[in-house]
Amino acid sequence: MKILIIGGGNMGKTYADSFIAQHIVETNDLYLLERLPERVDFLKAEGYAHVFYQPGEYFQAVDLIVLAVKPQDRFSLFEQISAYFKPDQLVLSIMAGVTIQGLKDILPTTKIVRAMPNLPAQIGMGMTGFTADNSVSKEDLFMIQNLLNTTGKSLFFEDEKLIDAVTAISGSGPAYVFYFMEAMMQTARELGFSENQAEVLVEQTFMGAIHLFNFHNFSCQEWIGKVASRGGTTEAALQVFGEHQLNELIGKGLHRANARAIELGS
DSSP: OOEEEEOOSHHHHHHHHHHHHTTSSOGGGEEEEOSOHHHHHHHHHTTOSEEESSOOGGGGGOSEEEEOSOGGGHHHHHHHHGGGOOTTOEEEEOOTTOOHHHHHTTSSOOOEEEEEOOGGGGGTOEEEEEEEOTTSOHHHHHHHHHHHGGGEEEEEOSSTHHHHHHIIIIISHHHHHHHHHHHHHHHHHHTTOOHHHHHHHHHHHHHHHHHHHHHSOOOHHHHHHHHOOTTSHHHHHHHHHHHTTHHHHHHHHHHHHHHHHHHHTO
16 A cells, blocks of 8 residues: 655654654655655654645555645645546544545545544544545445554544534643643642642643543543532532533533534535
């Protein structure tokens, strides 16, 4: 298999590194197209044999094209690359908000898979949701899922609308976690802990909670009940969260993120 990744930024390089590390492709069978000259030099220095600054006939040699560019850059990009596509070439897009139909309107292919990864993909702990046009075969879908799983876990959705929701939940999700962690660290510092102590306390608490959640088959509410004793410290904090309707605020934020994902593709 030969793969072309368009976009050599963080996610493009993450996929390139993962595909090679998991022996999906050899370095000689991986192509990268990057518009920034300094990034081209960096990727070549990293050992990638086929790194290009401009599109060309090498498009014809690949079996899969991965679109790993910013959604706002797609129109100028597609003007440059459309002529080099083969008819019905398989495409994997990770551009937030850009629909399959939107890609079909611009590219000379219908075999399009749309995916939304998140930042932990960089360390093999990512979560990716994906969907596909009906013209994509089951064999190709299986192959795509194997590729996506090199960076963590993936879920397939029949309904493309859920990909925007994936963007809001897991795509943006790490930032929500960091936001909550920072709030806890700030309070820890206010309570007298040093910067390092605050980080260790919060980091290990999050890691421990996730491992506990995975270790036993209890719901989040059940775990909360195991931590929060009547009249205790945890209950005192939870009462404040409830008084300020923190659950509803989080839900409103996620709905706003979902709406923005839809706007980006329109």
